[in-house]
Amino acid sequence: MPNFKLDDREIPFEPGETIIRAAQKAGIDIPHYCWHAGLSVAANCRMCLVEIMPPPGRPAMLLDVLSWDTEKQEYIPQKKPKLVPSCQQAAADGMVVKSQTSEHVDTARSAVQELLLLNHPVDCPICDQAGECRLQDYWLEHQGTKKRMRDEPIHKPKAVVFGPTIVYDAERCIVCTRCVRVSEELAKDPVLSVRERGNLNEIVVAPGRQLDHAYTLMTEYVCPVGALTSIDFRFKARVWFLRSARTVCTGCATGCNSFTDFDPRNQHAYRYRPRENLAVNKFWMCDDGMLDHRRIHEGRVLTARVRGEASTIPAALEKAVEVLSKATADSTAVVLSAEHSNEDNFALLLLAKALGFSAVYQSGRPAGPGDDILRHPDKNPNTTGIASLAKASGLKTFAEFVEAIRAGKASTVLALGSATPTGGGAAALSDVKNLVAFSTHEGPFAERARVLFPASSWAEADGTFVNAKGMSQESEKAITPQGDSKPAYRLIAELAAALGKPLGWKKLAELRALMAPPAERSAASESASLGAE
Amino acid sequence: MEPLDQELDEAELEMPTEPMLLNVGPAHPAMHGTVRCVMELSGEIIEHVDVQVGYLHRGFEKMCERGTWTQVFPYVDRCNYVSPMLNNVGFALACEKMLGITVPERCQWYRMILGELARMSDHLTCDGAMAMELGAFTPFLWMIKAREMIWDLMEEETGARLTHSFGRVGGMASPPTEHLKENARAVVAHILSVVEECEKLLLGNRIFLDRLEGVGIISQEDAVSLGWTGPCLRATGIPYDVRKAHPYLRYDEVEFDVPVGSASDCFDRFMVRLAEIRQSARIIEQSIQRLADSGPVNVDDPRIILPPKEEVYNTIEGTIQHFKIVMEGIKIPAGEVYSYTEGGNGELGFYLVSDGSGTPYRVRIRPPCFLITAGLERVITGQMMADVVPSFGSLNMIGGECDR
Numbered sequence: 038m039p040n041f042k043l044d045d046r047e048i049p050f051e052p053g054e055t056i057i058r059a060a061q062k063a064g065i066d067i068p069h070y071c072w073h074a075g076l077s078v079a080a081n082c083r084m085c086l087v088e089i090m091p092p093p094g095r096p097a098m099l100l101d102v103l104s105w106d107t108e109k110q111e112y113i114p115q116k117k118p119k120l121v122p123s124c125q126q127a128a129a130d131g132m133v134v135k136s137q138t139s140e141h142v143d144t145a146r147s148a149v150q151e152l153l154l155l156n157h158p159v160d161c162p163i164c165d166q167a168g169e170c171r172l173q174d175y176w177l178e179h180q181g182t183k184k185r186m187r188d189e190p191i192h193k194p195k196a197v198v199f200g201p202t203i204v205y206d207a208e209r210c211i212v213c214t215r216c217v218r219v220s221e222e223l224a225k226d227p228v229l230s231v232r233e234r235g236n237l238n239e240i241v242v243a244p245g246r247q248l249d250h251a252y253t254l255m256t257e258y259v260c261p262v263g264a265l266t267s268i269d270f271r272f273k274a275r276v277w278f279l280r281s282a283r284t285v286c287t288g289c290a291t292g293c294n295s296f297t298d299f300d301p302r303n304q305h306a307y308r309y310r311p312r313e314n315l316a317v318n319k320f321w322m323c324d325d326g327m328l329d330h331r332r333i334h335e336g337r338v339l340t341a342r343v344r345g346e347a348s349t350i351p352a353a354l355e356k357a358v359e360v361l362s363k364a365t366a367d368s369t370a371v372v373l374s375a376e377h378s379n380e381d382n383f384a385l386l387l388l389a390k391a392l393g394f395s396a397v398y399q400s401g402r403p404a405g406p407g408d409d410i411l412r413h414p415d416k417n418p419n420t421t422g423i424a425s426l427a428k429a430s431g432l433k434t435f436a437e438f439v440e441a442i443r444a445g446k447a448s449t450v451l452a453l454g455s456a457t458p459t460g461g462g463a464a465a466l467s468d469v470k471n472l473v474a475f476s477t478h479e480g481p482f483a484e485r486a487r488v489l490f491p492a493s494s495w496a497e498a499d500g501t502f503v504n505a506k507g508m509s510q511e512s513e514k515a516i517t518p519q520g521d522s523k524p525a526y527r528l529i530a531e532l533a534a535a536l537g538k539p540l541g542w543k544k545l546a547e548l549r550a551l552m553a554p555p556a557e558r559s560a561a562s563e564s565a566s567l568g569a570e
Numbered sequence: 571m572e573p574l575d576q577e578l579d580e581a582e583l584e585m586p587t588e589p590m591l592l593n594v595g596p597a598h599p600a601m602h603g604t605v606r607c608v609m610e611l612s613g614e615i616i617e618h619v620d621v622q623v624g625y626l627h628r629g630f631e632k633m634c635e636r637g638t639w640t641q642v643f644p645y646v647d648r649c650n651y652v653s654p655m656l657n658n659v660g661f662a663l664a665c666e667k668m669l670g671i672t673v674p675e676r677c678q679w680y681r682m683i684l685g686e687l688a689r690m691s692d693h694l695t696c697d698g699a700m701a702m703e704l705g706a707f708t709p710f711l712w713m714i715k716a717r718e719m720i721w722d723l724m725e726e727e728t729g730a731r732l733t734h735s736f737g738r739v740g741g742m743a744s745p746p747t748e749h750l751k752e753n754a755r756a757v758v759a760h761i762l763s764v765v766e767e768c769e770k771l772l773l774g775n776r777i778f779l780d781r782l783e784g785v786g787i788i789s790q791e792d793a794v795s796l797g798w799t800g801p802c803l804r805a806t807g808i809p810y811d812v813r814k815a816h817p818y819l820r821y822d823e824v825e826f827d828v829p830v831g832s833a834s835d836c837f838d839r840f841m842v843r844l845a846e847i848r849q850s851a852r853i854i855e856q857s858i859q860r861l862a863d864s865g866p867v868n869v870d871d872p873r874i875i876l877p878p879k880e881e882v883y884n885t886i887e888g889t890i891q892h893f894k895i896v897m898e899g900i901k902i903p904a905g906e907v908y909s910y911t912e913g914g915n916g917e918l919g920f921y922l923v924s925d926g927s928g929t930p931y932r933v934r935i936r937p938p939c940f941l942i943t944a945g946l947e948r949v950i951t952g953q954m955m956a957d958v959v960p961s962f963g964s965l966n967m968i969g970g971e972c973d974r
Contacts, residue, residue: 181871
């Protein structure tokens with residue numbers, strides 16, 4: 038692999054790669070505003086300027102400049118090397134690049150930063166970006182000087198509503214055009230553009246339009262300053278109080294990698310942020326996914342219920358044992374949920390096996406809109422996961438479950454999950470005499486359950502989800518379980534113990550060891566059968 | 571009650587010829603602060619003693635690992651709470667050593683003036699309390715009244731009498747007031763007259779002298795091996811003073827002597843402190859002469875020093891500077907440092923570890939009292955029960971500093 042030298046380090050790069058990207062891969066962050074690895078190069082912020090040394094034996098390209106001499110109180114002519122934007126300059130083998138070690142670069146960055154703050158309003162105390170703002174970080178790292186301009190700053194529109202999700206503040210904007218490029222290149226909807234020039238320029242929405250495509254929150258996410266703010270997150274929390282868990286979005290079968298940002302003091306999740314994974318979501322997430330964090334707190338089942346009356350988990354366990362001990366295998370159905378993690382579903386499968394129930398069906402949320410960017414029509418995070426978990430026991434569809442109810446083959450149902458794929462299914466559930474459900478949210482199962490257990494959501498437990506491409510991804514626990522809820526696999530283990538059929542594991546790690554990656558297991562069984570031949 | 575370190579059968583205890591176990595403290599008027607002494611008495615002679623500290627432990631070092639570097643100042647105030655300014659300056663110097671910065675000259679003189687005043691307050695309290703505990707109430711009242719003047723001056727300068735939280739990394743919270751020089755001169759003159767009067771009252775008093783002379787002796791070797799520093803070590807005749815041995819601030823530019831004792835008894839410790847008050851007065855006078863009336867007090871580095879409020883409210887640069895320092899803290903480069911100054915009771919050391927973030931990774935204090943209190947056992951073993959009072963008093967254990 039070819040190399041170039043950045044300050045004192047050798048940086049390897051792939052041919053065609055820019056200096057900034059190669060440096061970023063090597064863990065060096067060259068300061069920048071407008072460049073984003075997932076977008077085209079604009080090279081308009083000039084923050085990433087670096088000095089490239091001339092090849093040996095060649096003169097440096099020098100520019101004549103006038104610089105202010107504070108002692109003489111006049112301008113004196115000087116020469117300075119021409120700096121180049123590292124976001125646009127392709128790296129070349131043997132190139133010598135100076136970033137932190139060049140005084141010209143230092144001066145340039147300080148000047149760029151000072152220029153960007155020239156008309157910036159004193160908004161940090163009321164700005165949602167404060168604490169994760171590039172202007173703040175780079176002022177400390179690259180400028181560190183006081184304001185020199187004595188004039189009144191230029192005033193521009195504030196709190197302009199761009200659409201249902203985004204509010205724009207033109208005074209805070211540095212016009213890096215990242216949002217313009219996200220709309221055009223990611224969402225394929227060029228609804229944003231830049232108006233005017235110089236001091237007066239600002240971002241505007243196309244006349245007669247709103248910023249309302251499916252990826253509007255990505256414009257806010259890429260905004261390096263506080264110009265674009267999300268209506269959802271605006272004034273809700275201060276980012277320095279938030280902690281992040283590495284999670285997987287459960288909004289659809291794509292399984293975008295995300296951060297769940299939560300406040301550990303009140304155990305409340307406030308937002309999702311995309312987590313870079315080039316194999317799944319690259320740098321992005323869709324609006325539906327970004328707003329899906331609301332479901333962590335909205336419409337939750339937080340106490341156990343027996344016949345619709347609030348109860349306790351021990352009382353519900355007692356009732357469930359009474360119901361299930363009378364159940365017979367031919368009139369009992371087990372329903373797995375594509376909303377839940379592999380761990381939850383596998384625990385339920387183990388319980389079904391221990392009790393001798395063999396009819397296994399699946400449920401999940403109804404399908405929704407999809408596109409060829411990120412959104413998958415299947416709105417369940419783990420459809421592929423349960424399909425491979427229950428391959429051996431022959432997973433049947435929800436339609437078959439409805440038929441089984443009608444045929445009287447499912448008078449007792451042991452179900453995981455909250456939603457049903459079709460409206461008709463919800464009605465069919467009314468005919469189930471004994472429904473024991475583990476639900477995270479209100480819905481048909483919670484409504485019609487004879488015994489209902491409050492299961493923790495994806496944000497409150499570790500879990501593995503297999504996306505539509507068959508990639509198994511782990512999601513970390515963010516907040517502690519809300520209300521009386523517990524992770525479904527724990528509730529299932531408690532039920533199994535109450536039934537006198539312990540499932541043979543105590544910790545999550547032991548459950549995962551039993552579960553083992555499906556690929557390994559199938560490979561193992563294949564080789565075993567080959568050996569038998 | 572915790573088990574005592576002596577295991578005696580009950581039958582044995584009942585025998586009148588056996589040693590008597592006596593528990594003094596942790597809340598007892600003879601104990602400075604909260605400390606417990608379990609004594610084994612034979613008649614009135616202390617045959618063996620077990621000194622137990624830790625009743626004022628507040629987990630201060632652990633608390634430091636939560637906030638920013640600047641937020642440590644209120645905690646160090648509460649270590650040796652009789653001379654908090656010395657702790658403030660000591661901690662600030664440790665952070666500055668890690669950052670590799672030196673505060674402007676004006677600030678150094680200012681720190682020396684306030685620090686020496688704090689040392690005077692420390693010594694006045696210790697000597698006054700010693701006299702009071704031996705029945706001489708008048709010197710105590712006079713000395714505390716003099717200390718009160720120091721605290722009034724501190725209030726004028728810092729806004730707080732006792733816990734100033736006035737030090738800052740890279741400077742002080744505010745510059746000297748207009749009247750510092752005249753106030754300090756007036757206070758010092760008064761203190762010197764009080765010291766003289768108290769000497770007249772006490773040093774001709776047979777009872778007072780008999781209770782101190784030849785009491786609570788410790789050998790030089792023991793004092794050194796225990797890690798004693800400060801007035802208690804100097805009373806043994808070893809002239810170790812951090813200000814002379816390893817000068818910091820501008821102590822190498824002022825003239826002062828290091829008073830030492832010879833007998834290493836309670837009387838020497840009492841006298842060394844009185845003599846140090848006079849030396850502090852010399853240092854203060856010289857510092858006042860060198861203190862400039864104008865000029866910067868804080869280093870000129872936006873990464874370390876908060877901007878003036880006017881700029882915070884009116885310019886974005888000021889707001890950002892304020893925000894970064896307050897919300898994220900001063901970024902001290904990763905590494906570790908041991909920095910030490912002469913506190914009221916001896917070498918006050920700060921061992922700091924930074925991981926490069928705005929929050930301390932570890933703050934370890936070397937409190938002079940802790941090591942001195944460790945020697946209490948050796949000092950009072952073999953003494954009369956009543957000698958515990960002057961002996962313990964002369965060691966000047968400060969619970970807040972010893973137990974942290």
